[in-house]
Amino acid sequence: MRYPFPVGRSDFIQGDEAIARAAILAGCRFYAGYPITPASEIFEAMAIYMPLVDGVSIQMEDELASMAAIIGASWTGTKAMTATSGPGFSLMQENLGYAIMTETPVVVVDVQRGGPSTGQPTLAAQGDIMQAIWGTHGDHSLIVLSPSTVQEAFDFTIRAFNLAEKYRTPVVLLTDAEIAHMRERVYIPQPGEVEIIDRKLPASEEEAKFPFGDIHGDGVPPMPIFGKGYRTYVTGLTHDERGRPKTVDAEVHEKLIRRIIEKLEHNREDIISYDAFELDDAEVAIISTGIVSRSAVRAVKILRERGVKAGLLKLNTIWPFDFDMIEELAERVRKIYVPEMNLGQLYHLVKEGANGKAEVELIAKIGGEVHTPMEIVERVVG
Amino acid sequence: MYLKSAYEIRDKYLRKDMLPTIFCPGCGIGSALQYTLRAIDDLGLNPDEIVWVSGIGCSSRVPGFVNFDGLHTTHGRALAFATGIKLANPDLKIIAFMGDGDAAAIGGNHFIHAIRRNLDVTVILINNFTYGMTGGQVAPTALKGLRGTTAPYGQFENPFDIADLAVSAGANYVARWSVFNYLQGINSIKKALNKEGFTLVEFLSPCPISFGRRNRMKTAPELLRWYQKITVPLAKAKKMPPEELEGKIVIGEFADRDRPGLVREYEAYKRRAKKMMGWEE
Ligand SMILES: Cc1ncc(C[n+]2csc(CCOP(=O)(O)OP(=O)(O)O)c2C)c(N)n1
Numbered sequence A: 001m002r003y004p005f006p007v008g009r010s011d012f013i014q015g016d017e018a019i020a021r022a023a024i025l026a027g028c029r030f031y032a033g034y035p036i037t038p039a040s041e042i043f044e045a046m047a048i049y050m051p052l053v054d055g056v057s058i059q060m061e062d063e064l065a066s067m068a069a070i071i072g073a074s075w076t077g078t079k080a081m082t083a084t085s086g087p088g089f090s091l092m093q094e095n096l097g098y099a100i101m102t103e104t105p106v107v108v109v110d111v112q113r114g115g116p117s118t119g120q121p122t123l124a125a126q127g128d129i130m131q132a133i134w135g136t137h138g139d140h141s142l143i144v145l146s147p148s149t150v151q152e153a154f155d156f157t158i159r160a161f162n163l164a165e166k167y168r169t170p171v172v173l174l175t176d177a178e179i180a181h182m183r184e185r186v187y188i189p190q191p192g193e194v195e196i197i198d199r200k201l202p203a204s205e206e207e208a209k210f211p212f213g214d215i216h217g218d219g220v221p222p223m224p225i226f227g228k229g230y231r232t233y234v235t236g237l238t239h240d241e242r243g244r245p246k247t248v249d250a251e252v253h254e255k256l257i258r259r260i261i262e263k264l265e266h267n268r269e270d271i272i273s274y275d276a277f278e279l280d281d282a283e284v285a286i287i288s289t290g291i292v293s294r295s296a297v298r299a300v301k302i303l304r305e306r307g308v309k310a311g312l313l314k315l316n317t318i319w320p321f322d323f324d325m326i327e328e329l330a331e332r333v334r335k336i337y338v339p340e341m342n343l344g345q346l347y348h349l350v351k352e353g354a355n356g357k358a359e360v361e362l363i364a365k366i367g368g369e370v371h372t373p374m375e376i377v378e379r380v381v382g
Numbered sequence B: 001m002y003l004k005s006a007y008e009i010r011d012k013y014l015r016k017d018m019l020p021t022i023f024c025p026g027c028g029i030g031s032a033l034q035y036t037l038r039a040i041d042d043l044g045l046n047p048d049e050i051v052w053v054s055g056i057g058c059s060s061r062v063p064g065f066v067n068f069d070g071l072h073t074t075h076g077r078a079l080a081f082a083t084g085i086k087l088a089n090p091d092l093k094i095i096a097f098m099g100d101g102d103a104a105a106i107g108g109n110h111f112i113h114a115i116r117r118n119l120d121v122t123v124i125l126i127n128n129f130t131y132g133m134t135g136g137q138v139a140p141t142a143l144k145g146l147r148g149t150t151a152p153y154g155q156f157e158n159p160f161d162i163a164d165l166a167v168s169a170g171a172n173y174v175a176r177w178s179v180f181n182y183l184q185g186i187n188s189i190k191k192a193l194n195k196e197g198f199t200l201v202e203f204l205s206p207c208p209i210s211f212g213r214r215n216r217m218k219t220a221p222e223l224l225r226w227y228q229k230i231t232v233p234l235a236k237a238k239k240m241p242p243e244e245l246e247g248k249i250v251i252g253e254f255a256d257r258d259r260p261g262l263v264r265e266y267e268a269y270k271r272r273a274k275k276m277m278g279w280e281e
């Protein structure tokens, strides 16, 4: 297989470009999108690469259509992705819910910008955390990953595809304008160097009869893709194990929705990822995600130099959320600070996790600029 | 044309465990479904290579009743989903079964863009002038004066002529019949299925329950008589002055052309890309 970019070595590229290249290495062969700042460069890179690797890149009429198209593509067995920013992500919520309900593996990149509405198109923000987790209606779960460097944007994109395939679920890669447009050195591996996971397919006609059941006992049914003669009916209505609509049966609804949520809950250890810096003896913890974590790392170093026992917990997965881990941390530290580029979205999750065991303080910043390390330091030292 | 018995068609193509259907007595959706299955049968198409897609509405329930791969999606979005299926696996033939509200209101933008791209799909569109599933609100196809629960005093907006719209947007094949024109209907679906690109067969379809009841046509025969009154065959319509055509619906074949479909265009685009990048001669 020939790649339209160098592999097996480092390159100096933007975050958006890194996401496009990673998607192709992860096996993505279908991209549908609608232009929006600051995500357009992902599309533009896909537009160049996809035809060369015999994949599809298509500009749809809007984000509703983009989300719909990647779900359609996924049901043919093709790995598919779309990318957007806040306003477009709002439009995708209807079909994101459909992807959750029909257990369709897809990757959705949301390059956050300032909102609400069209807000600050070119500036960074972290205002879509709640939208990513709870944007679609009804009881549901999905996976949300959050990178803080261009290398992580690359690595997490591959991980997003692997998790989507492994658990038959949509995965949201929640990044931001800062990472999207920043250039950094990224190691682009050779294809054999990274683990690539493909979805479980039915091993027999019998297995294919239960596309929404739990025949392997792991909550993740094999996916009978279209065109193989399995005659699978896929609906966003509440359906039984065979995919038949059962819209007024409370038991069927409960069983389906609980399995969809529990297949992720039962695999929290595999899905949840974080990095801890200097947390072992910390008395003060900073919890952050994405771009702000970079200032937080520096802030911890400065605080340590000043004799404050500070540590950082950088969340790489934002959903499922590890409430228990936060509670354990809260039992060990005096105070938790949550710097984030919004008026308190991660803060709410952390506060719930801390469960009153430690004081939790929000360090909010909006308007488009990332916190400086000193802004965090000053709040911690008072 | 030799017509197989309806039982034979039913046993061959329907999912027995899904029967009975949700359709009301006198509903025209079943007829349009039967014509589509007959067309598939006559052409000898392989059901394993056909995917049915739909949005939301009574008409959109059809893929659930037929024993094929099927994607019952969100309201209005069937053709956007179909775009992904078709481009990701061009070997699959796609039949989109849609309602008039589904296709022309909430899905209007997807509809015109799927046609503009000449997406390879056959759309069977059920035009019953109403939102059947949600109980009789006006659809964008409702002629002026027709009543719906959201226009209790008679529709005051202008209707869409879906077939006209499809012809202008560039569809390769467009035909409209009432569900009572069964031979023309089956023949049109066969033509549509045999063509590349976007093909549309629109059916005026009785909805006695949500629509007829509110417009003093409680039964399918009453709706049939009304269709006879308001429909005009294309050849005749061409000779009629515009005033006389006011409030009438023209039926017939409106377009039959062979522009390259989206799949073929994308294949050529891929080759162009490889050439421009020096990957291929
Ligand atoms: C986003 C969204 N809006 C509204 C609805 C409610 N809804 C269900 S079916 C329908 C209209 C169906 O009418 P039509 O497409 O004409 O199909 P018919 O039932 O007449 O066959 C509506 C508005 C929905 N399901 N989703």
Ligand code: SF4
Residues within 6 Å of the ligand: B022, B023, B024, B026, B027, B028, B029, B058, B059, B128, B132, B133, B206, B207, B208, B209, B210, B211
């Ligand atoms: S409500 Fe109308 S369109 Fe729906 S099934 Fe009944 S008759 Fe048919």
